[in-house]
Amino acid sequence: MSTNDILFLAEFDAGQATRSALELAAGAAALAAQSGGEAVALAYGPGAADGAAGLGAHGAARCVVLGDERRPAVVHAPAATAVAREGALALLAPATPNGRDLAAALVGSLGLPAFGPVRAVRLVDGTLETEQATLQGAVITTSRPNEGAPSPSVVLVLANTFTPIEGGTGSAAVSTAPTDDGESGLARATIAESQPAEATVVNLEEATVIVAGGRGVGSQEGFGVLQELADVLGGAVGASRAAADAGWVPYQLQIGQTGKVVKPSLYIAVGISGAIQHRVGMQSAEHVIAINRDPDAPIGEFADLFVVGDLFGVVPALTDELRRRRGE
Ligand SMILES: Cc1cc2nc3c(=O)[nH]c(=O)nc-3n(C[C@H](O)[C@H](O)[C@H](O)COP(=O)(O)OP(=O)(O)OC[C@H]3O[C@@H](n4cnc5c(N)ncnc54)[C@H](O)[C@@H]3O)c2cc1C
Known part of the structure; x- marks a missing residue:
């Protein structure tokens, strides 16, 4: 892992990468091209192990599989924390309930700078800059991490901020995150019951x-x-x-x-x-x-x-x- 890498959370569901995973792959690839690092996916959810390499066609150079089962996303926090600790410039998380949970756990456990939900993220002279609506939308604020702040900066990204790369052919190098030793207690969390969403409810x-x-x-x-x-x-x-x-x-x-x-x-x-x-x-x-x-x-x-x-x-x-x- 290099301190110029851009990590992103890639959620899988029913064997497929979600739309947010593909959007963040495109965003991470664009930022990594400027920072001189690589776009690295942290993939979790049903189908993550089989689908991880496929994220290469959407911009990821590498993919670390955090877990392949249907479990609360926050159980992957210790594994994601271990990867983030190795160093990276930024970690992009989707502004979805799972993305927020994991991002909050990372920020809390490593004391990382947090941004979002943002509607734009870019590199300006090698420094991360985000754009966010504040004061109930009356003002658009740009923010950067303080000098000397720990990295990676954790950035919660609104849907449709990036457009997925379609028609790519690459394949991401896949590795598996070490399993949590259970000390955190999070590793024991399971989904006791899940109810299908009402037909009218979509993401x-x-x-x-x-x-x-x-x-x-x-x-x-x-x-x-x-x-x-x-x-x-x-x-x-x-x-x-x-x-x-x-x-x-x-x-x-x-x-x-x-x-x-x-x-x-x-x-x-x-x-x-x-x-x-x-x-x-x-x-x-x-x-x-x-x-x-x-x-x-x-x-x-x-x-x-x-x-x-x-x-x-x-x-x-x-x-x-x-x-x-x-x-x-
Ligand atoms: C703390 C707080 C949090 C809030 N959070 C939210 C929030 O998250 N989301 C939210 O939406 N609101 C929120 N509100 C409420 C918000 O202030 C408004 O009351 C609400 O958004 C109004 O909803 P509306 O536009 O559907 O209704 P209205 O303001 O009543 O507007 C209805 C509109 O429909 C039009 N209309 C009526 N009939 C027709 C017709 N046949 N054809 C065409 N047009 C028609 C009318 O001209 C009118 O403009 C919050 C309020 C508070 C105090």
Whole structure:
């Protein structure tokens, strides 16, 4: 391991690298190309052992397998800590529940500098620099580790910050992390019971298109109209807190200050006024389309395209038009 290397957490599920793993592989490869080090994956989850070498096609030079079983991600903290201790410039973690758990354990056990969730990370004159929305999105802050701070810096990265490398052919050199000696107690943690997520719940943090509904949608049935549009776009449905509080959708779909922070390529806000507490969860979206019948709704101030109209007219018409263009 070299102090110029860029480590990244690569989660596997059902035998596949997750979207966040592929995004971070691309980000780590770009940073490593500048730092003169290598992109090194720390892979865990079902399928990690078999899929580790495949991360080479997405930018990883090497891959250390922390574990291949379905277990709480935090059990891999001692192994990840041992790898991080060998030295690296940065460790990129996805801003997902597992990524946050592991990142927090690393920061806590090694006293490392922590950043995030960030919407950009780069090297400036050899120094790591991150970009993050603060003060509820009113200010974009850039941060760097203090001079002499221990490394690696641990950086929690929002989904869609990097674009996966597709069509690559490389293969990563694979090694296996030494098993934990059990002293930490974490090694004994297992999943006692797991329940399948409700069909409507997806990993919003990884969605590239989100169709989000608010109080204006009016009912659980109303969300069916949004789901149809999301299906046509290959996207996911999200919601404001007002919609979640009303019980029309589960809380896992809530976006905002007390919900999820998302960064899709396209965010379609339907019947959402654009309160600051909602905005902080979606303002990093690349493109925002708002559909609202109130021409003075605050969301119109920061949407790229503001459609003024009744959602029950606009959304089905948009879905039909998209289907028509696809010849469906
Ligand atoms: C501490 C705290 C934390 C919070 N955290 C969050 C959070 O995480 N996420 C969050 O979203 N909120 C959060 N809130 C709540 C937030 O302040 C707003 O109350 C909430 O975002 C409003 O949701 P909304 O936009 O769906 O509803 P509203 O503000 O009521 O807006 C509904 C919109 O729908 C439009 N509309 C109505 N009918 C139609 C129609 N038929 N066609 C088209 N448009 C229509 C209206 O013109 C209106 O603009 C938080 C508040 C506090 C105090």
